[in-house]
Amino acid sequence: MADEKPAKLPESVEGKVLFNVPFPADLRQLKSMSPIVVMQPYRIDYIHSYGQDSPFFAGLANGRLLGTRCGACAYSYGTPRLHCMRCGAECEWIELPLEGSVHTFTVCHFGGEQFLKETPFVLILVEWPGVATLFLSRLAGVDCARPSLDWVGMKVRARFRRLSRFDPTDVYFVPA
Amino acid sequence: MRPVYLVCGGVSKFAKARPEVTFQAMVKEAYDYALADLGLEFGKAAELVDASVASYFSDHFMRQLKAGSMVQDYLGLCPKPSRRVEGGGATGGLAFQSGWEAVASGRHELVLVYGWETMSRVNTWKGNEFIALASDANFDYPVGGFYTGYYAMMVVRHMREFGTSLEQMALVSVKNHGNAVHNPYAQKRTAVSVEQVRAAEMVAWPLTLLDVCVMSDGAAVVLLASEAGLARLERATGRRARPARVAGVGGGMDAMRMADRPRGEVMLLPHEKPGDYPGLKYPGVHSFRAGRMASKAAYAMAGIGDPAAELDFVELHDAYTSSEIQTYEDMGLARYGEGGRFVESGRPFLPGLDYGVALPEQGRLPVNPSGGLLACGHPVGATGLMQAVFALWQLQGSIGRHFGNERLQVRNARRGAIHSHAGTGTYVVVSILERAFP
Numbered sequence: 205m206a207d208e209k210p211a212k213l214p215e216s217v218e219g220k221v222l223f224n225v226p227f228p229a230d231l232r233q234l235k236s237m238s239p240i241v242v243m244q245p246y247r248i249d250y251i252h253s254y255g256q257d258s259p260f261f262a263g264l265a266n267g268r269l270l271g272t273r274c275g276a277c278a279y280s281y282g283t284p285r286l287h288c289m290r291c292g293a294e295c296e297w298i299e300l301p302l303e304g305s306v307h308t309f310t311v312c313h314f315g316g317e318q319f320l321k322e323t324p325f326v327l328i329l330v331e332w333p334g335v336a337t338l339f340l341s342r343l344a345g346v347d348c349a350r351p352s353l354d355w356v357g358m359k360v361r362a363r364f365r366r367l368s369r370f371d372p373t374d375v376y377f378v379p380a
Numbered sequence: 381m382r383p384v385y386l387v388c389g390g391v392s393k394f395a396k397a398r399p400e401v402t403f404q405a406m407v408k409e410a411y412d413y414a415l416a417d418l419g420l421e422f423g424k425a426a427e428l429v430d431a432s433v434a435s436y437f438s439d440h441f442m443r444q445l446k447a448g449s450m451v452q453d454y455l456g457l458c459p460k461p462s463r464r465v466e467g468g469g470a471t472g473g474l475a476f477q478s479g480w481e482a483v484a485s486g487r488h489e490l491v492l493v494y495g496w497e498t499m500s501r502v503n504t505w506k507g508n509e510f511i512a513l514a515s516d517a518n519f520d521y522p523v524g525g526f527y528t529g530y531y532a533m534m535v536v537r538h539m540r541e542f543g544t545s546l547e548q549m550a551l552v553s554v555k556n557h558g559n560a561v562h563n564p565y566a567q568k569r570t571a572v573s574v575e576q577v578r579a580a581e582m583v584a585w586p587l588t589l590l591d592v593c594v595m596s597d598g599a600a601v602v603l604l605a606s607e608a609g610l611a612r613l614e615r616a617t618g619r620r621a622r623p624a625r626v627a628g629v630g631g632g633m634d635a636m637r638m639a640d641r642p643r644g645e646v647m648l649l650p651h652e653k654p655g656d657y658p659g660l661k662y663p664g665v666h667s668f669r670a671g672r673m674a675s676k677a678a679y680a681m682a683g684i685g686d687p688a689a690e691l692d693f694v695e696l697h698d699a700y701t702s703s704e705i706q707t708y709e710d711m712g713l714a715r716y717g718e719g720g721r722f723v724e725s726g727r728p729f730l731p732g733l734d735y736g737v738a739l740p741e742q743g744r745l746p747v748n749p750s751g752g753l754l755a756c757g758h759p760v761g762a763t764g765l766m767q768a769v770f771a772l773w774q775l776q777g778s779i780g781r782h783f784g785n786e787r788l789q790v791r792n793a794r795r796g797a798i799h800s801h802a803g804t805g806t807y808v809v810v811s812i813l814e815r816a817f818p
Contacts, residue, residue, distance in 0.1 A: 239399045283639045310532035311585040316509030319524045338639035351585045356540045371522040
């Protein structure tokens with residue numbers, strides 16, 4: 205046993221970055237030391253399924269905007285939902301008109317980290333006559349520096365990304 | 381169900397960042413304050429408290445799952461039972477009601493509810509992203525998920541529907557920042573003017589930096605008791621408690637996606653009549669149906685017929701100036717469409733405080749006398765409990781002792797409401813508190 209090397213963990217360069225490592229000679233001073241703050245990166249790849257909503261994303265990739273309509277009560281959804289909130293029955297896929305109007309909007313000058321580089325951008329809720337619920341999207345082609353309440357009611361037309369990302373921004377709207 | 385009393389509470393200092401403490405130690409600050417206020421020793425409290433509820437919103441902010449059990453052991457409450465309650469921005473209010481249920485049902489005599497959030501552990505942009513993940517991650521978040529943007533869309537529709545003005549929204553900021561100047565617990569203690577609110581950096585049109593609450597580190601706790609629990613505490617401390625009774629509780633929900641909200645009939649409160657809202661499509665995205673549902677249930681339980689006349693103050697969830705105006709209406713303090721004119725009238729201000737603006741009426745129903753989320757901060761899991769603590773102190777008449785000055789004390793406050801609200805009005809809870817000592 206004496207000839208064997210002592211057991212040790214493998215070394216790596218994945219250590220933490222320390223911004224301060226104070227240590228007083230007198231242990232009674234430890235309570236007044238600055239907190240140690242370390243950077244902890246955290247990145248995850250999710251294997252995410254769109255489940256029963258998947259045809260919506262297939263639709264966007266093919267230049268089609270899909271909503272749903274309840275087979276039992278005919279309530280219609282501008283953002284798809286495969287079971288009706290009102291009666292619980294299964295919904296059917298329907299194609300939505302490419303032209304709608306702005307129900308409400310905002311211009312985002314800040315945002316979550318993922319979208320910060322895209323600011324300023326315009327968010328809208330789109331409405332269609334005869335469709336009971338709305339659809340959240342982006343509006344391009346307006347002046348972000350001059351928002352106006354008059355944008356509510358503006359006629360807008362859907363456009364589709366050529367290179368699909370398979371997220372809801374594969375469709376966006378422009379003034380019709 | 382049995383009567384439930386709010387006996388004592390504590391609030392840690394709310395700040396942009398508290399790197400000098402972990403979340404457990406921050407909760408202990410609030411807990412120690414509550415125990416000292418009651419005159420109860422730590423070991424005795426651990427013996428008497430039957431159970432706890434842990435209130436925190438986001439596992440992402442800490443990258444720590446099951447954090448509640450770490451607070452439970454830090455407070456010396458093991459092996460007593462505990463559970464976690466979570467519901468976005470309404471987490472604190474939901475946890476408060478969960479504690480109420482545990483006592484009202486007869487399961488426990490004394491329940492501690494503790495809440496916190498440590499939002500400084502990521503930068504603000506990442507924090508915005510985490511919060512936005514509390515919107516539909518398939519259909520809403522990827523479009524440009526940002527909560528201030530969602531609320532901005534809601535108020536644009538409110539402006540369009542009812543003529544609500546940017547100046548009316550700014551007055552909410554003036555009021556709440558003006559109150560917080562006198563609240564030592566508040567994160568922001570600087571008075572602002574209508575002009576400053578409008579000139580501040582635009583976040584999501586029309587909401588500026590001063591229309592929006594900030595991210596915070598902070599903690600708050602409350603202790604709830606049955607009558608037997610109160611007697612236990614009084615025996616242990618040798619003092620008469622000065623509690624508030626939880627006279628009413630209510631809750632409501634709405635669809636996660638704003639796009640899914642229906643456009644139908646208004647849900648009426650007792651003081652409203654069919655025909656009050658001709659042609660109004662409700663709730664759409666301009667109103668919070670969950671807030672109306674929660675208020676209606678809480679008022680019914682507390683026997684309130686006309687809230688504006690029967691409440692002495694309200695601490696409500698003003699994450700945005702706009703949502704305070706919308707909430708006046710949901711809670712029936714003003715009719716739908718009249719929230720903007722309600723703040724303009726001066727009624728939700730505190731009487732006798734100088735806000736630097738001329739108001740037509742003296743304050744009659746102070747709303748957010750503490751300064752609300754806009755100025756106190758919004759450490760999510762602590763926020764609804766902070767409201768409960770400040771409401772208790774109002775009802776005890778003890779604001780002077782806790783704040784070091786009397787300016788925010790609502791004179792002879794006998795009944796108040798607290799209101800906690802999550803993302804775009806998904807979860808909303810309202811609780812009514814009444815003074816319960818001579």
